Amino acid sequence: MIKFSNINKEYQVGNQVVKALSQVNFEIEPHQLTVILGPSGSGKSTLLNILGGMDRPTKGDISFNDRQINKLNDHDLTSYRREVVGFVFQFYNLIPSLTALENVAIAAQLNNNDDLSENYLKSVGLEERMNNFPNQLSGGEMQRVSIARALAKKPKLLLCDEPTGALDSTTSMKILGILQNIANTTDTAVVMVTHNPEFERYGNRIIRLKDGEIESINDNEQPLLVGETG
């Protein structure tokens, strides 16, 4: 579905060049949870931003269903970002003056999605909290609103940058379970960046980055399901 071929990303900072990614190759498959691990500064967010069309590689090719993403002009890249990609961030990025329901509805509208926004909130178990404002919700609840908001775009690719980075371990597992369920039951591919090495056992594919390079790629034939003990 997604193929990264020899991706390099360099940032120019003053007269210094920072190599964020070098010669990165991997594929992302639908119906899968891909987990990206690596130390701070190893290039995880850079990789996710390039996947999501928020940034462009310095060199290399990215294809989405055989479409060359790196060759798109700005207008078409915006459409890709809007129509294909859903994003979930560590600190939720909800609009504070809108209720949970309104935060989701705005994303649905942007993509002309007539599905009821309530249903997206129900799917993450938040039917009781729909009319609350973000500051009336817990961290885990806010993250569930932000997942519902991303889903309201009907993304083919759901990109999550440390979605559990600010949450306790029980709540983190709940969020992981929701993401795993999306990957297993819909045709949305889910990619999650995390610092939590425990999540490795729950992903279908594990990509490890080190100093901007791929350290390893491993496929789990039988990933652990959240809720199962192992």
Ligand SMILES: Nc1ncnc2c1ncn2[C@@H]1O[C@H](COP(=O)(O)OP(=O)(O)OP(=O)(O)O)[C@@H](O)[C@H]1O
């Ligand atoms: N916009 C930018 N301008 C210059 N350098 C950047 C920029 N974005 C990232 N970098 C550099 O690229 C490297 C990779 O950064 P990146 O944010 O991808 O790391 P990360 O793996 O997500 O780290 P963390 O776990 O801390 O979030 C770092 O050295 C960082 O300083």
Ligand SMILES: [Mg+2]
């Ligand atoms: Mg990061």
